[in-house]
Structures are given as C-alpha cells and as structure tokens.
Amino acid sequence: MTTTNLENLQFRLAARPVGMVKDSDWQKVSEPLRELAEGEVQIKTQYLSLDPAMRGWMNDAKSYIRPVAIGEVMRAGGIGEVVASKSPKFAVGDIVSGGLGVQTHWTGAADDKSAALYKVDTRLAPATTWLNTLGMPGMTAYFGLLESGQPKAGETVVVSGAAGAVGQTVGQVAKQLGCRVVGIAGGKAKCDFVVNELGFDACIDYKEGSVRDGLKEHCPKGVDVYFDNVGGEILDTVLTRINMKARIVICGAISQYNNTTAVKGPANYLSLLVNRARMEGIVVFDYADRYHLGVAALAGWLKEGKIKSKEDVVDGIENFPQALNMLFDGKNFGKLVLKVA
Amino acid sequence: MTTTNLENLQFRLAARPVGMVKDSDWQKVSEPLRELAEGEVQIKTQYLSLDPAMRGWMNDAKSYIRPVAIGEVMRAGGIGEVVASKSPKFAVGDIVSGGLGVQTHWTGAADDKSAALYKVDTRLAPATTWLNTLGMPGMTAYFGLLESGQPKAGETVVVSGAAGAVGQTVGQVAKQLGCRVVGIAGGKAKCDFVVNELGFDACIDYKEGSVRDGLKEHCPKGVDVYFDNVGGEILDTVLTRINMKARIVICGAISQYNNTTAVKGPANYLSLLVNRARMEGIVVFDYADRYHLGVAALAGWLKEGKIKSKEDVVDGIENFPQALNMLFDGKNFGKLVLKVA
Numbered sequence: 184m185t186t187t188n189l190e191n192l193q194f195r196l197a198a199r200p201v202g203m204v205k206d207s208d209w210q211k212v213s214e215p216l217r218e219l220a221e222g223e224v225q226i227k228t229q230y231l232s233l234d235p236a237m238r239g240w241m242n243d244a245k246s247y248i249r250p251v252a253i254g255e256v257m258r259a260g261g262i263g264e265v266v267a268s269k270s271p272k273f274a275v276g277d278i279v280s281g282g283l284g285v286q287t288h289w290t291g292a293a294d295d296k297s298a299a300l301y302k303v304d305t306r307l308a309p310a311t312t313w314l315n316t317l318g319m320p321g322m323t324a325y326f327g328l329l330e331s332g333q334p335k336a337g338e339t340v341v342v343s344g345a346a347g348a349v350g351q352t353v354g355q356v357a358k359q360l361g362c363r364v365v366g367i368a369g370g371k372a373k374c375d376f377v378v379n380e381l382g383f384d385a386c387i388d389y390k391e392g393s394v395r396d397g398l399k400e401h402c403p404k405g406v407d408v409y410f411d412n413v414g415g416e417i418l419d420t421v422l423t424r425i426n427m428k429a430r431i432v433i434c435g436a437i438s439q440y441n442n443t444t445a446v447k448g449p450a451n452y453l454s455l456l457v458n459r460a461r462m463e464g465i466v467v468f469d470y471a472d473r474y475h476l477g478v479a480a481l482a483g484w485l486k487e488g489k490i491k492s493k494e495d496v497v498d499g500i501e502n503f504p505q506a507l508n509m510l511f512d513g514k515n516f517g518k519l520v521l522k523v524a
Numbered sequence: 525m526t527t528t529n530l531e532n533l534q535f536r537l538a539a540r541p542v543g544m545v546k547d548s549d550w551q552k553v554s555e556p557l558r559e560l561a562e563g564e565v566q567i568k569t570q571y572l573s574l575d576p577a578m579r580g581w582m583n584d585a586k587s588y589i590r591p592v593a594i595g596e597v598m599r600a601g602g603i604g605e606v607v608a609s610k611s612p613k614f615a616v617g618d619i620v621s622g623g624l625g626v627q628t629h630w631t632g633a634a635d636d637k638s639a640a641l642y643k644v645d646t647r648l649a650p651a652t653t654w655l656n657t658l659g660m661p662g663m664t665a666y667f668g669l670l671e672s673g674q675p676k677a678g679e680t681v682v683v684s685g686a687a688g689a690v691g692q693t694v695g696q697v698a699k700q701l702g703c704r705v706v707g708i709a710g711g712k713a714k715c716d717f718v719v720n721e722l723g724f725d726a727c728i729d730y731k732e733g734s735v736r737d738g739l740k741e742h743c744p745k746g747v748d749v750y751f752d753n754v755g756g757e758i759l760d761t762v763l764t765r766i767n768m769k770a771r772i773v774i775c776g777a778i779s780q781y782n783n784t785t786a787v788k789g790p791a792n793y794l795s796l797l798v799n800r801a802r803m804e805g806i807v808v809f810d811y812a813d814r815y816h817l818g819v820a821a822l823a824g825w826l827k828e829g830k831i832k833s834k835e836d837v838v839d840g841i842e843n844f845p846q847a848l849n850m851l852f853d854g855k856n857f858g859k860l861v862l863k864v865a
Contacts, residue, residue: 247798419789433797448760448789456774456805457588464797 191216193256193286194503200241202443203511206504208241210254216288224300225267226279226289228523231500232260232314234348235412235510238440247466257285257503260319261523262303262310268293278305280313285503287523307482308492315518316485316492317478319467320348323434324410325477326470328353331432331463332408336361339402341421344412345386346373346493348518349434352481353410354383355490362408365401367394367417369513376516381491389417398424405429413438415447422451429460441511493517532557534597534627535844541582543784544852547845549582550598557629566608567620567630567641569864572841573601573655575689576753576851579781588807598626598844601660602864603644603651609634619646621654626844628864648823649833656859657826657833658819660808661689664775665751666818667811669694672773672804673749677702680743682762685753686727687714687834689859690775693822694751695724696831703749706742708735708758710854717857722832730758739765749773755780756788763792770801782852834858 190213197210219225240251240258251258261283265273270293273279281300283289291298303313315321327349334340340357344350345366354364354377366377366386374386387397394417398406405426411418414436425431439446455462470477484490495517497506502521509515531554538551560566581592581599592599602624606614611634614620622641624630632639644654656662668690675681681698685691686707695705695718707718707727715727728738735758739747746767752759755777766772780787796803811818825831836858838847843862850856 245798247800414794433794435797436794439794445791446794448791448793450786450789452774452789452793452803453755453777453780453787453805455803456776456807457586459588459805459807459810461802461804462793462796463802464794464800466797466800469800 189216189287190214191286191288191290192500193284194500195256196241196251196253198253199243200238203441204238204241204504204508209257209504211501217290219267219269219290222270222292222294223290224265224270224273224293226263226283226300227266228261228263228283228287228289228500229278230262230310230314230496231283231285231503231521231523232318232320233507233510233519233521234260234319235435235437235440237507238511247468258282259285260314261289262313263289263524270294273300273302277302278310279303280318285500287500308485311494311496311518311520312485312492314520315348315494316352316481316490320518321352321481321492322470322474322477323465323467324349324352325356325481326467326473327432327434327465328356328408328410330470331465332410332430334360334362334408337363338407339363339365339404340408340410341365341367341398341402341406342410342412343367343417344435344437345377345383346516347412350410350412351377351381351493351517352490355381355484356481357408358382359484359489363402363404365398367397367413373516376493380493394420395423408432410434411436415439419449419451422449422454425454425458425460427458427460429458431455431460431462433462433464437511494520496520496522498522530557530628531555532627532629532631533841534625535841536597537582537592537594539594540584541579544782545579545582545845545849550845551595552842558631560608560610560631563611563633563635564631565606565611565614565634565641567604567624568607569602569604569624569628569630569841570619571603571651571655571837572624572626572844572862572864573659574848574851574860574862575601575660576776576778576781578848579852588809599623600626601655602630603654604630604865611635614641614643618643619651620644621659626841628841649826652835652837652859652861653826653833655861656689656835657693657822657831661859662693662822662833663811663815663818664806664808665690665693666697666822667808667814668773668775668806669697669749669751671811672806673751673771675701675703675749678704679748680704680706680745681749681751682706682708682739682743682747683751683753684708684758685776685778686718686724687857688753691751691753692718692722692834692858693831696722696825697822698749699723700825700830704743704745706739708738708754714857717834721834735761736764746770751775752777754778760790760792763790763795766795766799766801768799768801770799772796772801772803774803774805778852835861837861837863839863
C-alpha cells in the first residue's frame, strides 16, 4: 500500500446554526492521516457536492436522515481517488463517489454503509458531472420527475430553481419527453441560460416582475406538473395556476431552510381539492436500486448532446463555509461543486 | 297531471357573505308554482342536505363548480316526491334525489343536468340515509378513502370531522377494511358516539386536550392515511405524525371556510418530503359513473348492520339560515339534514 504524508483537513459542525450558517458554526480541524486496517481504503477528495439539503442535516430534527452531530465531520457527497487500499473492492487509482464528508481525505471500510462508495467511470463523463447530472441531483430529477411528476408529452412542466442542480435536469428531461417546459430562476443570466443553453421554452425571473404574470404568459394551458425546489411564495403562486389532476413534486424548499420563524405553509393548498391534484414528497435514496437505469438514460442523452450538465466550481476546501451559503443567496449558477484537490 | 295550489318558498342568495353567513345574506321569497311544460316535472322537497361545501359555493371564486349567483335560489341537494310530471322519466309518487335547491318545490326538465335527478328506493333505506351514507357524503367517503387514501388492512386511518357526514362513513368503511381507525371530533358526546356506536378504535376530542398527545396515544404506529375534512391546525398536527408513504386525502377544510383572512396553509407540509408522503384533493363528482357501486357496497353493510348512518334533522325550511351555520359551529351531530315537508 501507499500512504501520503498529508494531514486530513476537515470541517466539523461546531454549533447548530440559527438562520443562515455563520463561520463560527464550523470548526476547522487538521489531523494526521491514520494507517489503514484490513478492509479499509483511503480516498483523496477531488470534488465535494454542495447541496441545499446539507442545511437540513445541520438541524437537530427528525428527518429522512439523522442529523450531523456536533463535533462530527460535515456530511457531504464527493468524488475522489483511492490513494491507499487494504480492500479487494477498490484499487489505488480508482475514482469513487460517495459520502466523503467535508475533508481532504476519507478513511474507512470499503463497504461502509453511510459512505456507500461506488466506482465511477470518468471516461464516460468528467468528475463534476458525476456529482451533478449523473449523481444525486440527476437521480433526484430523473426519478422524481418520472415517478412522482409523471409528465406526458404535450403537458406543461414548471420547475423552480431551474438553473440549479436538480432543476436543470428536470427541465431537460421533460423536454426530451415532449413537454412544454417553463423554468423559474433568479436573474436574467440564469433565465437566459436556461432558455438558450438548456432549451427550456421559457423562464420566469422571480426577481424581476411577477411570477403570477409569468405563469399566465408562459403557461397558457395551465400547469400539469410542478417540480418544486423552493417552497414559499413561489409554490403558493404556482398552486393558483395548476390544472385538473396536476402533480406537484415536493423536492425541497430552499426558501425556507434558513427560517428562524415557522415554515410558511402553502396557503393555496385547497387548490389541490378544487383541481383533484396531488402534492407528493420525494427523496432520492428511495430509487437507489435503480440509479444505474437513471445513469444510463442521462449518460446517453449527454453523449448525444441532447442535455447538458452545468456546474459552478468553487476552488479550495478552505472556502467551504462561504461556498455553502452561495446556495441560499442564489449566487451559484448551476450545480455547486467545491474543488478540493 | 296533478298540481298543488301551494306557493314555492325559496331562500335566494342576497349578498356574498364575509366570514360567517348572516341572515341578511339571504332573501326569503315566495312565488306561485308554475304550470309544467312538456318534459318537465315538479318535485315537493322532503329533505335538504346541508353541507360545508355550500359555504364555498357562496363565494365568487373559481372552484370545482360555478358560484351561486346573487338572486339565485341557493344550491342544495335534496330528496322529494314527484307531485306532477309531464315526462316519461318520472311518475307522480316517485321519490327522487338531486339538486333541488333550498326551496319547497323544484320545477324543471326531468333531464336537467345541474339537478341530475335520480330515483331512490326508500324501501332500501330511509330518505335521510339517501342524503347521507347512500348520498353524496357516503360517496365522498367511500371513493375518497378507497381511491385516494388506499388503506390496507392493519394500517392506521385517522379522520377528522369523525361524527360528521363524511367522517362517520370514512371511519366505518376503514374498519370494514381491517384498519385501526382513530377519529377526531369536537366534544365528549361525539367522541363517545364515534367509539361506542360506530366502532372506531378511539376518538380524540380536539376541544379537550391536545390533538398531538391524542395521536401519540392512539396511533402508536403512526398515521398511514389521514382523511381531512377540517384543515387548519389539526391538519398541521397530523402532518407531524405521518408514516412513510402516508396518504393525506384533502376532502375539505371546514375550519377555514369562514375565514376573513387568508387560509392557513399547512406549515408542516415538508413532512410530505421527509416521509415521501402525498396529499391529494378529491371531489365526489369524479366518481359519478361508479356511484351505483358505492351505493351497493354501503347499502349491503347497512343492511347487515355493519355500519350505521347517523343524521341530525332540523325541522322547517324557515330555519335554513340557522341550521346551515350549525355546521361551522360544530353543533350538528351526524349528517345535517333539513326537513322541509
């Protein structure tokens, strides 16, 4: 086996944030790399995935996954290179994806359940794409849209956070299925990108003018599927424009994650009754046994140039705290990735 | 043909109510009965169905049915006897159910679409049961529970408005399907009735103690199906206790119908995400082509004594305004029916 003589630089959760995450909520720790035990591997992190869901993991609340403990390395998905191995499962030089955490090196059992490591083929797509379209955001988009949204050709699909990690793939997949696709995003640059580069039919800039007017203009036949990444006022507005038997996919509520007061419930939820519509929550892990099918479909479309994978790469693990907050300020443009090595 | 020499006494909508309906929102009108044209029938109203949905029909808002116009006879379902007929469809003496409106006599085409008249067999069940378990509330309960709630034997079903028209049948049908059934109702008398007479496993009195504690006590394995007739705080509380893949059926929101401020949206709706659960709106008219199947199933259980139909009958059409408001004060005990003749 080979070892490196580097330290492992980590960001650990120092305090449970109230509202937006502050620098003091993090503890930066450097510790020596340890020797491997039998069955273990050591991975040098290349890229980390920064996701809105991470904010939820920092709260001490019952959710679909246990909270990160105080003092624990912050949970994060990532991609890295195997630099040492005492397991037949991975060889030095393999590129693997999994729950590496916010640290420069991950060391542990090759079959660790919470890391859930798997090899990726960077000849098929670059590493950052494996954290985006071919990673959790892509799987969330693909299975959430198909299984819960159930769009049919000719229907109108609206997606919020349209330039973000999940939204970009939701809209592009819906276009492949023959839907009219309208995005909602913040700012002219994102909206132009979504229409001109990703091929959405239209994009509503929620920072400029009214979402209600935008929906009236761009969804003249109403909304059949709404894929919601943001919650709050935008969800409430879309509820007023849904069609009979509409499907609302609740994927996230980024507008509400840093609330210090109660989450704003959708006051227009009785539109579900009037329209015999449904609202359903999805979590990507439920589709784990079929990820390979999602990867195959999305990789095929990527290869054919039918869809694109757009990442926003921030360089340097030391910038992790500021980079994470970009998500909640809407500053990232595409899937946010932190380059570590 | 036979005619009566009576006047037709009607309640017409005089003004759109703000908040609770006031007496001045109604206009009581008496007009002479008219002669029938070819194809028409005249029906003498026996009983009228008073339903929470009627409050919504009085608002000038887009909904699943057009609002009642100012000056129009208030819409209501009812049962009556054919007292005159120039149609081969109905004979004098037939008992029919349909949209008779709040009036002593309905006169119109036998095939009028909005009245949607159909003969009922009062040997099978009394007239009031045809407005309850075998009428719209029963159909709402039966199809809403089965189609949207999809309860399985052994699951826990919670229903609010448990002693009301829809709730009583939801719970009893769920018991027939082998579910654990917990009602939510206001007051000890209703709760006792629901448990002792209707056979629910438990009933939580929302006027006495905390619904949250009641759910913890009576739903130790969580909530798989919640059939919501009330909305508001109770919906929000149940959302904190749902299981993975739970189904919430949105049938109504009686707590919100007289709001003068915005409807309270369910602040805990992100529980849908955590639990991959869904919330779906239902409207009974969607099942119209299968009402006969619902009637057959429910009439069978009624005949075998396996379920009961509980009505609260108020006497006299002149008491219509006060009787309607009983629904929103929670004063009715069972399906509210107005006896007209």
